[in-house]
Amino acid sequence: MAREEVRTVCPYCGVGCGIILEVENDRIAKVRGDTAHPANGGRLCTKGSSCDKPLLSDQRLHQALIRPQRGNLTEGLYIGLDYEKVCFVEKKFP
Ligand code: SF4
Numbered sequence: 001m002a003r004e005e006v007r008t009v010c011p012y013c014g015v016g017c018g019i020i021l022e023v024e025n026d027r028i029a030k031v032r033g034d035t036a037h038p039a040n041g042g043r044l045c046t047k048g049s050s051c052d053k054p055l056l057s058d059q060r061l062h063q064a065l066i067r068p069q070r071g072n073l074t075e076g077l078y079i080g081l082d083y084e085k086v087c088f089v090e091k092k093f094p
Contacts, residue, residue, distance in 0.1 A: 001025050007034060010048040015039055017048050028052040 006021040018037025022030040031052050035042035054060060063080040 003029060010044070010051055012047045012051065017044055019044065019048060019051065021052070028055060 017040035018034030
């Protein structure tokens with residue numbers, strides 16, 4: 001499968017450096033700075049150049065979690081939802 005380039009922005013800080021992700025077989029094969037981006041001109045700091053690591057982690061959440069009761073941090077009270085459905089959940093705060 002050919003490598004595809006995905007132009008995006010670093011998720012870590014407000015500088016918003018341009019990033020190009022090289023994707024092969026639905027996996028990020030390489031992260032590099034976008035030389036055409038005005039904020040960073042192709043340069044990335046350590047965080048930006050390793051921004052693919054959390055995406056590849058086996059500890060990454062596979063669904064959105066909703067805490068229906070504010071102030072209660074008990075893990076068992078979180079409700080898991082598919083990412084596709086989470087945009088349609090009505091916000092209910094007292
Ligand atoms: S690469 Fe570094 S400086 Fe640029 S947005 Fe990411 S964290 Fe910020």
